[in-house]
Amino acid sequence: MVSQSYTVAFEGVEARLVEVQCALSDGLPAFAVVGLPDKAVQEARERVRAALGALGVALPMQRITVNLSPADLPKEGSHFDLPIALALLGAIGLVPRDKLENLVALGELSLDGRLLAVAGALPAAMAAATSERSLICPKGSGAEAAWVGAAEVIAPATLSAAIDHLSGRTPLDPASPGLISPDPHPRDLRDVKGQERAKRALEIAAAGRHHLMMIGAPGSGKSMLAARLPSILPEMNPEEMLETSMIHSLSGLIDEGGISRARPFREPHHTASMAAMIGGGRGARPGEVSLAHNGVLFMDEFPEFPRAVLETLRQPIETGEVVVSRANAHMRYPCRFLLVAAANPCKCGYLGDPERACSRAPSCGEDYLARISGPLMDRFDLRLEVPPVRYADLDLPASGERSGTVAARVAQARALQSRRFAHAPNVRVNAEAEGALLEEIAMPDTEGRALLSRMAERVGLSARGYHRVLRVARTIADLDGEDEVRQPHIAEALSYRITAQAG
Known part of the structure; x- marks a missing residue:
């Protein structure tokens, strides 16, 4: 029997x-x-x-x-x-x-x-x-x-x-x-002194899930800014919780308390292997890109990651899915994450400081950032330089908006996108819109189109860069509560690409 x-x-x-x-x-x-x-x-x-x-x-x-x-x-x-x-x-x-x-x-x-x-x-x-x-x-x-x-x-x-x-x-x-409530006292954006432009970039990135690259000298606050990004992100809805928790469950990352509404924040070290980042190893387990699904993947010292690891990010960024291939099976894991990368301007980190820069400046900066390929850099919607904080700013008391205030605007912009994409399959945020849908929701007014056309010719925007500018401009308009994308929105979106290219 x-x-x-x-x-x-x-x-x-x-x-x-x-x-x-x-x-x-x-x-x-x-x-x-x-x-x-x-x-x-x-x-x-x-x-x-x-x-x-x-x-x-x-x-x-x-x-x-x-x-x-x-x-x-x-x-x-x-x-x-x-x-x-x-x-x-x-x-x-x-x-x-x-x-x-x-x-x-x-x-x-x-x-x-x-x-x-x-x-x-x-x-x-x-x-x-x-x-x-x-x-x-x-x-x-x-x-x-x-x-x-x-x-x-x-x-x-x-x-x-x-x-x-x-x-x-x-x-x-x-x-x-079981349901675990998020930490009631997360790191607050107000703790960061100065860096108002970087804070604005964080807000835009959170609102539309736009990938962000920050380049700045050591100690300028790049890691501090990234660590506060979760405090302005909205909690996951039930569908997102289920998707994310399925992956974390397979990896044994859910404790006995239950499931959390907080979005994941993953920060792998730059020595992480290909299998650790993309997935693989014994049992073809999910990697960091999948563990960050519906959350944030923060990669500090971005150029220090192995070149092969960086290049494998290109396909997951575009498709929101990674395939771990084995001889007898193909494992598919979702990986729609917000990538935040931080890098020093050169190997020594002080390219812009004539008193502290090394003897190879400025060629050392070009060689160092050349570790990031052009196609990969083109996939960052927002790119900005983070200047060193002045000592005078450090002496000032904490000021500026708290994370809760910024989070309210982000949540309002996300709500607009949820209604906008209610009937669009596999699209939840502006960063995922493409093709005819993107043209429908983000086509700027006459002045905006003229500005975008002039700047695209002047700085040589790629087709991918052109569409990413439109997506960012749509998010900026959502944060302003406006239905139409106008010239100021296009101008601000362009500024996060032109500055990096000029630098």
């Missing part, structure tokens, strides 16, 4: 249903797991054996065969422990087999029978809901999985509690979804 339970295997952000079959047969006692298991799945035999022993359950003196179907799908991870244990318990009659038919299970077993939280509970709950089954998972993953309201989530703390629930002796209540 074969007993069956169900679990999932992950392919990108999707969870594929896996049938766990357990059969007892005559022969020498053995415990075999087949169906393309990796090392962690193979080791589940010993964890299951020890956990059952801790409950006083001895394995039968028979040959135990566990098959993970479909057999040609690679199985990775420790979350197969619980479904293997339940299938075995069903085979020896300690758990009703009919109860296992309507469950999707995942969880890691400790040697004393406790259930340990695992990555991927949220995608697993989505798969359970799609197959019209309930989900049983460790207590530490319950708040995360229960956020999918279409599936009932049972979250026992131990294997013994799971057995008692399935056998009907001690039924458990469904888990409740």
